[in-house]
Amino acid sequence: MKQAFNIYFGKLLDKWREYNNSLPQISFNEEVDEFMYESKEDEYGYVFWKPKEKRELFNFDEVESQCNVQLHNSIKQYFNSCWFLELTGYFSSYHINLHPVIPGVEPDYFISILKDYVESQHDILKYIPIGFESNGMLIVLDNNTGEIFIEDFELNEYKPLSKSLDQLIQGLGFKEQM
Template identity: 35%
Template structure:
């Protein structure tokens, strides 16, 4: 992730300022934010390496699943507001990890996914693709795939989450 955020900063420094802007969220611990809220309600943010480990056991017990280790690593590496980019023709946006509400959106997404998949979690949703496909992690092998729910199909994106993030391009 460190390399991804360095690339993001390089593009930001070239004038693409929206890369580090996010809508203000009153529930987020403000140490991720920098500066003042602008007239549209956006504020600058910075990625911060996490030194606090969030134990996902309670959520795993609630859902009846043990998450692949790469998912646990994802939620325990950095706090950030946005992690997105392009792989080929696909725009990928992964789940944010925000202080104080790290797992809120993820929990909601996984519960909905489980409900829509016959109460099974063979795959864990981690984001969305620009055309509405779901970015999922195979919970046994850790591969990252695009799921087309309507067609009940999966297409391989990357061998793992780290590989996916390293492949993300910030411009098409």
């Protein structure tokens, strides 16, 4: 997983340097621990940021017990690899947004989403929500195989997207200009 993040964030940082001669920018959020920001908030409410190594690991035992599920290892690796404020890009013909891992916010936000999702699935957790695509459909991980799907909730269909979370992250691309 760390290699997938290194590849993705390497491409992201290169694109921002190439087109904007800067680090990535995001809207300032006072809930985010300040160490994530590389600048002060500008007049438009944006700050520079870059991913940071995560030294404190989250233990998912309590979450797994509460949801009565053993989470796929790639989910645990995802939330324990690094801190980042945004993970977005194009994969196939989809614009994908995966859950950020924000200090002071995650994994608590993910856990609340997971609990709501379990409830909506009548306490059956075959899939784990990990993000969304631009049309609002969920990006989910098959908790048994680790494969990634796009969930069409209205049609109750799951369209294959990627063989793994690592493959999805490594394969995310960017538009020509950022």
